[in-house]
Amino acid sequence: MKNLIVKDLHVSVEDRTILNGVDLTVNEGEVHALMGPNGNGKSTLLAAIMGDPSYRVDSGSITYGEKDILSMPVNERSKEGIFLGMQYPQEIPGITNSDFLRAAMNVRREKPVSLFEFIKQMEKTINDLEMSSDLAHRFLNEGFSGGEKKRNEIVQLEMLKPSLAMLDEIDSGLDVDAIKIVADALNKTAQENNMAMIIVSHYERFLELMKPQFTHVLVNGKIDLSGGPDLYDRIDKQGYDWIYSELNIEPEKQEEKTQTRVSIGTCAVKDTMKGNIG
Amino acid sequence: MKINNGDTLSFSDGFSVYEIDEQGDMSFSIDSENTCNVFIRIIDASDIDIKGKFKNGDSTILFWNDSVSDVKVTEEYEVSEGCSLNLSYGECNSASMERKLSVDLSGNGSSSNVSTATLTGRNKKYDIEIKNEGIDTHGDMKNYAVVLEKGRLMVNAVGRIAKGAKKSTSHQVSRALSFDKGQSTTILPQLLIDENDVQASHAMSIGKVNEKQLYYLMSRGLDIKECTMLMSLGYLLPIVDQIADEELKDTMKNELERKIMEVCSM
Numbered sequence: 008m009k010n011l012i013v014k015d016l017h018v019s020v021e022d023r024t025i026l027n028g029v030d031l032t033v034n035e036g037e038v039h040a041l042m043g044p045n046g047n048g049k050s051t052l053l054a055a056i057m058g059d060p061s062y063r064v065d066s067g068s069i070t071y072g073e074k075d076i077l078s079m080p081v082n083e084r085s086k087e088g089i090f091l092g093m094q095y096p097q098e099i100p101g102i103t104n105s106d107f108l109r110a111a112m113n114v115r116r117e118k119p120v121s122l123f124e125f126i127k128q129m130e131k132t133i134n135d136l137e138m139s140s141d142l143a144h145r146f147l148n149e150g151f152s153g154g155e156k157k158r159n160e161i162v163q164l165e166m167l168k169p170s171l172a173m174l175d176e177i178d179s180g181l182d183v184d185a186i187k188i189v190a191d192a193l194n195k196t197a198q199e200n201n202m203a204m205i206i207v208s209h210y211e212r213f214l215e216l217m218k219p220q221f222t223h224v225l226v227n228g229k230i231d232l233s234g235g236p237d238l239y240d241r242i243d244k245q246g247y248d249w250i251y252s253e254l255n256i257e258p259e260k261q262e263e264k265t266q267t268r269v270s271i272g273t274c275a276v277k278d279t280m281k282g283n284i285g
Numbered sequence: 286m287k288i289n290n291g292d293t294l295s296f297s298d299g300f301s302v303y304e305i306d307e308q309g310d311m312s313f314s315i316d317s318e319n320t321c322n323v324f325i326r327i328i329d330a331s332d333i334d335i336k337g338k339f340k341n342g343d344s345t346i347l348f349w350n351d352s353v354s355d356v357k358v359t360e361e362y363e364v365s366e367g368c369s370l371n372l373s374y375g376e377c378n379s380a381s382m383e384r385k386l387s388v389d390l391s392g393n394g395s396s397s398n399v400s401t402a403t404l405t406g407r408n409k410k411y412d413i414e415i416k417n418e419g420i421d422t423h424g425d426m427k428n429y430a431v432v433l434e435k436g437r438l439m440v441n442a443v444g445r446i447a448k449g450a451k452k453s454t455s456h457q458v459s460r461a462l463s464f465d466k467g468q469s470t471t472i473l474p475q476l477l478i479d480e481n482d483v484q485a486s487h488a489m490s491i492g493k494v495n496e497k498q499l500y501y502l503m504s505r506g507l508d509i510k511e512c513t514m515l516m517s518l519g520y521l522l523p524i525v526d527q528i529a530d531e532e533l534k535d536t537m538k539n540e541l542e543r544k545i546m547e548v549c550s551m
Contacts, residue, residue, distance in 0.1 A: 057504055060496060085506035097501035101519025110515060111505040146519075163505060 009072040009088065009170050010034045011056070011203070016067035018048075018055045025051045027228030028067070033171065036201040040214055040239050043225035044247045044258070049207045050094060052225065053173045057091040058084050071171065086115050090169035092160040092177045098148040104159070105129060105143040108166050115167070132165045135192050137185075153180035161189050165196050172197075173205045178213040190216035211243040224250060227259045288313055288325070296321035296344070300532050305330050308354075312336075315362075317344055322530040327352045337362040345371040347533050349540055355381040366392030366419065373528055374401040375537060377544035381408040388415045388424070390453075396423035400527040402541060403430035403438060404517055404548055406468075414443040417453040417483075426457040428472070429524045431517045433548070434465035440472045444487070448479040455485040462520050463493050464513055514549035518542065 011033040018026040025048045033039055041049050055062050056069055058081040069076040076084055099107075108129065113119045120128075133142050136158045148156050157180050164172055172193070178186050190213060196202055206217055222238035223230045226247075231254050232238070241249075251258055287304050288294065290311040294303075298319045305311070305327045312334035320342030327333075327350045339362065350356065364370045376382055388397045403409055415424035424444055432438050444455030455478075461470045474487040494516060502512045521541055528534040 059500055080508070081500060081503040082506050082508045085504055091504055093501070093504075097498045099498050099502070099516075099519075102502075102515050103519075106515060106518075107502070107505070110507055110511055114506045114508075114511065167505065 008035050009203075011171055012068075012070045013052075013056070014068045016052070016055065016069065017065040018051055019063050019065055020051070020061060024065070025062075025228055026055065029225070029228070029230055031223065031230060033203050033205060035170070036197075036203055037221065038197070038204045038217060038219040039206065039221040039223060040217075040219035041205055041207045041223050041225060042209075042239060042242055047225050047259075048228045049225050050175050053091055053175050053205065053207065056084075056173060057081065057089060082114070085111075085167075085169075088170035090164055090167060090172045092157075092164060092172065092174040094175040094177075094179070096148050096156045096160055098146075098151070100146045100149045102147045103144055104147055104162075107147050108163060111163070111167060128166060132162050135165065135188075135195075136162050137188050138162065154182065154185055157181055158185065158189060161192050165192055168196065168200050169202060170200065171203045171205075173207075175207050176209070177206075178208050178210055183212075186210075186213055187216065193217065211239065214239050214243075226250060226254075227256065231256070295319070296323050300324075300530070302326070304328055305333065307331075307333075310334075315339075317341070320344065322533050323347070324349065324533060324536055327356060329354060330356045330358075332356075333358045335360045338365070339363070339368050339370050340365045341368060343369045343371070343529075345373075345528060345530050345533055347373045347375070347528065347537055349375040349537075350378050350382060352378055352380050355383075357383045358385070360384070360386045361389070362387070362397075363389045363391055364395040364397055367394045368392060369396045369398075371398045371527070371529065372400070373524070373533075373537060374399075375540055375544075376401060376409055377404040377541065377548060379407060379548075381410075383408075383410045384412070386411070386413045389418060390416060390422035390424060390450075391418045392422075393419040394421045395419055396425075398425045398427075398527055400427040400524050401429070402521045402524040402537075403428070404433070404521060404545060405430070405438065406433040406436045406548075408437045408439075410437075410439040412441040412443075414445060415455065417444075417446040417450040417455055419453075420450060421452040422450055423453065424455045426459075427524060427527060428457075428459040428461075429521055430459075430461040430470070431520055432461055432463045432468045432470050433513075434467055436463075436468045436470075438468075438470045438472075441475070442473065442487070443475045443477065444485060445477045446480050446483050446485065450480050451482045453480070453483045455483070457487045458489070459487075460490045460520075461492070462516065463491070464516075510549050514545055517545045517549060521545065 013031040016026050016029040157177050222234050224232040292313040294315050296317045300322045303325045306329050310332040315337035317339050318341040321344050323346045325348050329352050428440050430438050442457050446453050459472045470491050472489050474489050476485045525538045
């Protein structure tokens with residue numbers, strides 16, 4: 008069984024602690040929704056599992072299929088079957104989508120994929136995601152619209168067939184139709200490969216389509232509340248405020264942000280009225 | 286065909302292949318009156334001195350450096366009225382190179398394209414000058430380079446338009462990409478213009494592969510070497526489009542691909 012087990016994970020960025028002891032278990036084939044107010048560490052958790060060099064793991068452990076993920080470089084984690092659909096996919100001029108994908112497929116196979124097989128799969132995937140047929144020959148994400156970039160993440164996912172897909176706000180920037188297309192592609196891939204998913208999303212529409220069995224709420228760098236589908240439904244209707252009172256915790260003050268705030272012109276007037284500037 | 290010390294070559298019409306394999310110093314000259322496409326492979330050399338006159342038609346020469354020893358090349362070319370000289374250089378070997386190249390567009394209506402593709406972890410120093418002497422002459426220079434660990438690239442790119450060379454143009458683009466620490470890249474673009482009725486431009490960029498791009502590529506399973514290879518191919522291959530002749534174009538493309546894969550898998 009390829010299960011992901013995160014234990015007491017502490018992560019920081021530039022000496023600022025973001026995750027403060029996260030525990031999470033995702034079993035093979037399970038779909039988990041990860042929710043929480045902005046700036047509470049959802050993206051950080053996914054990035055730490057993938058191995059983003061800008062985040063530092065201070066303590067705790069992450070294992071996947073009983074292997075210690077934290078000791079592996081990013082590319083090895085990918086080869087273990089972990090995939091992160093990124094919130095802000097990079098643009099890489101000079102490398103075409105097809106050259107990149109072929110190389111990425113070949114590193115996880117004994118025999119390189121034949122050109123014929125590759126083109127067949129690529130065409131099918133582009134079709135599934137309803138993208139334009141010249142995608143293969145365009146440079147990786149270069150000049151793509153926000154929505155195209157997100158769909159291209161799913162093209163990569165469908166071609167690479169990971170066993171654990173983490174999706175970081177993959178639905179933001181997508182229109183209503185595109186959300187449906189992406190959800191269908193994900194559900195189909197998940198079914199075919201018994202793929203587990205961790206989904207970060209702010210929108211119930213996407214979660215309704217993905218049907219996560221588990222919901223976790225990440226507040227102040229910790230998962231203090233977990234539940235079933237009813238939990239994301241309640242958050243969608245009532246927001247996050249009730250969680251603070253129910254768990255008897257205070258939202259972390261973001262003093263730093265208000266101190267460094269620079270306001271000019273009309274914004275300053277608005278801020279003064281709101282009492283942000285004394 | 287092997288080029289010997291003291292040869293005077295007059296390239297024949299069409300495609301031909303030459304080799305330079307000489308351990309001592311050598312010099313030869315080119316006296317061409319044909320439209321020719323020439324591939325010259327440097328297998329081994331030390332000091333090479335080349336003087337050339339292109340008196341008719343359009344000539345294309347691709348120099349591919351495979352030398353295992355350090356090489357120093359001095360090239361002086363003169364292009365006659367209405368002729369064009371297209372020069373391409375592939376520098377992906379594991380030895381140093383010091384090149385002094387000067388192209389003299391002396392004939393009215395003559396033109397020259399110079400392009401270099403460099404992938405190196407050694408010293409490469411190029412002084413390249415295209416001189417517009419005649420009226421309505423056109424010089425175009427492109428230098429693309431990927432500089433690896435311990436590599437040193439120095440490019441002195443000069444476009445010089447002489448007084449009286451009316452309606453002339455001089456353009457140059459240089460770009461370099463670096464991956465590792467401990468490398469150095471210097472590009473000095475210069476336009477020396479002594480005439481009013483001309484057009485000239487230069488563009489230059491020196492960039493380091495950014496960590497976020499590398500992380501993105503690696504998150505799909507590629508290791509650093511595979512990323513270097515893909516990015517080098519993407520960076521250097523467009524230089525192939527500088528070559529008009531299909532056969533030479535393919536030669537350059539294959540040599541580049543082969544060498545990039547070889548260098549990046551080390």
